[in-house]
Amino acid sequence: MNVSTRRILQGSAWILLYLLLTLAPLLVLFVDQRPAGREFWRDFSVALGFCGLAMMALQFALTARFKTLKAPYGSDIVYYFHKRISIATFLLILAHPILLFVFSPDLLRLLNIFDPQTPWRARFAVTSLLALIGLVVFSVWRKKLKIEYTRWRVTHGLLATAGVALGLAHIVGVGYYVNTPLKRWLWIGYATFWVGLLLWVRIIKPFLLLRRPYVVEQVQAERGNAWSLILKPQGHPGIRHFQPGQFAWITAWDSPFADSEHPFSFSTAPHPEGKLGFTIKELGDFTARIKEMQPGQTVYVDGPFGSFSCDQHPHAQNLVFIAGGIGITPMMSMLRTLAERGDRLPLLLIYANRDWESVTFREEIEGLRTRLNLTVLHVLERPPENWQGERGYVTAALLQRVLPTDRTPNHTEIFLCGPQPMMDAVEKALVQVGVPMGDFHSERFDLV
Numbered sequence: 142m143n144v145s146t147r148r149i150l151q152g153s154a155w156i157l158l159y160l161l162l163t164l165a166p167l168l169v170l171f172v173d174q175r176p177a178g179r180e181f182w183r184d185f186s187v188a189l190g191f192c193g194l195a196m197m198a199l200q201f202a203l204t205a206r207f208k209t210l211k212a213p214y215g216s217d218i219v220y221y222f223h224k225r226i227s228i229a230t231f232l233l234i235l236a237h238p239i240l241l242f243v244f245s246p247d248l249l250r251l252l253n254i255f256d257p258q259t260p261w262r263a264r265f266a267v268t269s270l271l272a273l274i275g276l277v278v279f280s281v282w283r284k285k286l287k288i289e290y291t292r293w294r295v296t297h298g299l300l301a302t303a304g305v306a307l308g309l310a311h312i313v314g315v316g317y318y319v320n321t322p323l324k325r326w327l328w329i330g331y332a333t334f335w336v337g338l339l340l341w342v343r344i345i346k347p348f349l350l351l352r353r354p355y356v357v358e359q360v361q362a363e364r365g366n367a368w369s370l371i372l373k374p375q376g377h378p379g380i381r382h383f384q385p386g387q388f389a390w391i392t393a394w395d396s397p398f399a400d401s402e403h404p405f406s407f408s409t410a411p412h413p414e415g416k417l418g419f420t421i422k423e424l425g426d427f428t429a430r431i432k433e434m435q436p437g438q439t440v441y442v443d444g445p446f447g448s449f450s451c452d453q454h455p456h457a458q459n460l461v462f463i464a465g466g467i468g469i470t471p472m473m474s475m476l477r478t479l480a481e482r483g484d485r486l487p488l489l490l491i492y493a494n495r496d497w498e499s500v501t502f503r504e505e506i507e508g509l510r511t512r513l514n515l516t517v518l519h520v521l522e523r524p525p526e527n528w529q530g531e532r533g534y535v536t537a538a539l540l541q542r543v544l545p546t547d548r549t550p551n552h553t554e555i556f557l558c559g560p561q562p563m564m565d566a567v568e569k570a571l572v573q574v575g576v577p578m579g580d581f582h583s584e585r586f587d588l589v
């Protein structure tokens with residue numbers, strides 16, 4: 142079975158499992174004994190709430206970084222799905238009380254959680270909903286509310302955990318739809334799965350990372366306000382095998398339990414001694430401190446992740462890399478690896494930057510041309526005087542001119558990584574010039 146067929150089958154299997162786990166609470170309602178004497182709207186509203194809560198519990202699995210789950214799609218797609226589906230999840234859960242209040246307005250009194258008459262099951266429901274409203278508001282408007290990323294991440298985890306835990310407490314408290322062993326087992330299963338996920342993400346995984354530390358071997362300044370880090374495994378073999386173009390999560394100045402990791406693409410080829418290289422551009426609090434790192438400093442690395450790699454497309458006849466700024470890092474990993482392998486495939490690198498001085502890896506890329514069958518096209522927004530190369534942005538007209546003409550699916554595989562506006566524009570341009578959708582692959586650096 143070839144790589145693409147395996148990915149399609151694996152991807153479809155995960156989607157089916159997702160649907161099954163989301164709809165299981167409803168299926169059990171149908172196959173099992175139905176509670177008598179309830180009007181349709183009340184049952185319907187409960188069904189929506191059940192599906193919403195099951196989806197909410199699955200949200201934890203989507204961000205728990207299971208490599209097999211992410212392999213068929215790539216991490217950015219899984220995070221994108223997590224973001225989009227969370228709104229649908231929230232609306233399903235919200236529809237549950239709204240329908241109840243519309244058809245039984247007397248239940249509105251239960252919203253007052255401070256009234257001693259309000260039962261605990263209702264208090265659980267109201268506080269669960271408040272946690273979910275907070276979750277949505279902080280996530281959708283994080284940047285507008287100027288919430289710093291790491292603080293947001295901790296709050297996000299706490300609100301989501303509270304939302305699901307209180308939702309489960311509400312179901313148990315009501316008890317009406319968990320009145321048979323089958324239904325009870327279903328919800329015990331969900332709760333166990335969810336608590337297991339929390340244990341894995343918060344306790345077991347950080348503990349395993351703690352036992353596999355890396356130390357900084359070298360910190361080197363690069364063009365474009367970036368720094369290259371070489372990390373060496375300490376007392377373990379390290380990550381010796383990864384696909385060039387993949388990424389890892391790095392924790393520095395903190396323990397893996399602190400939940401303060403940041404994602405970075407490998408910029409080097411896999412190393413026989415498990416050494417890892419990353420190139421990081423100064424952007425915010427964490428990245429601005431990379432230059433302060435000292436040789437010998439301990440760092441934790443969780444990876445590899447992602448499917449943005451030429452190794453995923455072994456049958457390609459041509460490879461095209463389109464990078465903007467620091468988006469060059471996964472491309473460098475692929476170019477360095479292909480050079481080490483002595484690969485002779487025709488390669489085209491289209492590399493967009495603001496100006497000539499900030500072109501990260503400029504000199505090394507020049508050197509790689511002699512080791513690879515590589516054509517390099519620099520595109521500069523503000524070129525120096527007498528610049529003979531491309532100017533402005535990567536447009537459909539430029540792509541039409543320079544891309545290989547054969548548009549047969551799987552013939553030319555195109556890798557795209559750069560700032561978000563550039564990626565949006567280039568993805569549209571690629572469709573415009575007739576590149577088949579499955580033949581270009583994007584790595585987005587802004588997951589959230």
Ligand SMILES: Cc1cc2nc3c(=O)[nH]c(=O)nc-3n(C[C@H](O)[C@H](O)[C@H](O)COP(=O)(O)OP(=O)(O)OC[C@H]3O[C@@H](n4cnc5c(N)ncnc54)[C@H](O)[C@@H]3O)c2cc1C
Binds near residue numbers: 290424429586589
């Ligand atoms: C798959 C992937 C690969 C990446 N590879 C590289 C690379 O090779 N080189 C490079 O310079 N940058 C890379 N990045 C981007 C890098 O992760 C962010 O620039 C960095 O995390 C910003 O952190 P900060 O605290 O310095 O900036 P901040 O100003 O705090 O954050 C800027 C933005 O970066 C994102 N971000 C911040 N912290 C995190 C985090 N912990 N997890 C996820 N996103 C976060 C948020 O969108 C945030 O708004 C990559 C990102 C992803 C998703």
